[in-house]
Amino acid sequence: MIWQIELLVLAIVLICAVAAITVKDLLGAAILFGAYSFMLCLLWAIMGAVDVAFTEASVGAGVSTVLFVAAVFRTSRRTKD
């Protein structure tokens, strides 16, 4: 494994996690959470856990984001924090 790429992906994962919980728009938070999941999937592919990476790509980045968007569509989009 190439440590430069791994460090870069880890940095993006941290940035996405912080952004997903600080952004003041729930739809944006859902999309950022999808980006976070996809970066985690890359991280697992780097580590050699291909099955887990595949599962995260389909579950975390796919279905979770859709469910979040659906819930935000049914409730409210604005938040105070």
Add this chain to the structure above:
Amino acid sequence: MKVLGTLVVLLFGGLLIYGTLDFPSWGDPAAPASTHVSPRYIERTLEETSVPNIVTAVLADYRGYDTMFETIVIFTAGIACLFLLRVIKREEAEARMYRHIPTGITLRVKQRARLPESMEEFERIDLMWVPYDLIVKTGCRLIIPFSQLFALYVIAHGHHSPGGGFQGGVILGASIALYAISTNLRSGLAWFGEKAAVLLCGLGVFIYASTGALCMLLGAGYLDYGALSTLFGVDPVTARSHGILIVEIGVGISVMAVMVLLYYNIVSAGRQDEGL
């Protein structure tokens, strides 16, 4: 609350970082986690189950009980979401929206108003969000068959490549959700109804559990697929591989149905008439 939470988090994080100092260094092949159980799995999987993908073999054969109850957890979550949200008796909405397909004019029809005789040129659309997008519809119509084919490949080829019942089931469920997003929820329900989803999510768990029971009837332990060799007419090692495939199909069916149920109920808040 924020100050208290920050204090708790900092304390807890500091303790965990202090704990990592005793850890083996990252990627160490001689770490305790990699030297006790897993070498046996890695070295014996191929001769015992004839499955090259060790993860699939351990998932469905060595730790079959674990996976069976995980499937039951997913089944329970789908049923719980249905019970929480589903509204059976509902008052009709006060109006319906129809679009005249050739001209694109939308009509708002009040409740109990008389509809015209011929409705072929009209399509019903949602009240709150009514786009008409040819590109999205055509694009999704092209994508959906290939994603479903890919999902079937993922389930069937899980012995030799990454994949298996969980991933394939999620991709199948996502393709149905994609159809419901690209057209509307009513077309999705007409294609893959709620009753079918509930029946299939039970059927997947039933396939898994009854495979285990069949092994018991054939004289071995629960989920000991080697006993299926008399049924398939192959040697016990190949029978284990076939048993894993059957179980993965059950998991895939159950996961697909639960994903579809979750999507339908969350997107329509349980009314299942209008959604994204």
Add this chain to the structure above:
Amino acid sequence: MSDLVPILISKVNYWVYIALMMIGLWAVIAKNNLVKKIIGMNILQTAVILFFISIGAKYNATIPIIMHGHDAGHHAVNAIDYINPLPHVLMLTAIVVAVATLGVALALVIKVHQKYQTLEEDEILAKMDEQ
């Protein structure tokens, strides 16, 4: 100083995972919005999963799919050549269970919003006191 560098290289990944866990835990404790709390819960879950997967990682090893599995002549399979598959199995099911719990959590959020017309925790508590 020269002692610190090997420790840093061998432990920095764990520290990033712990930072992710703490971000998620902080969101669950301190955030006011329920959907934000659920996102924090998911970040916490995935960080724990990341930690578990990294326990099984090995340098100079390949993915846990046996190469040339059905070629003629069985050759010896050495455990040191393959990444530990056991954490992968346990966490693969955990990810799918995570999305199932996410579905139930979002269903509860929708029910709360139907009753109180808000997702902010303090407003929900104020409305509960009124009733």
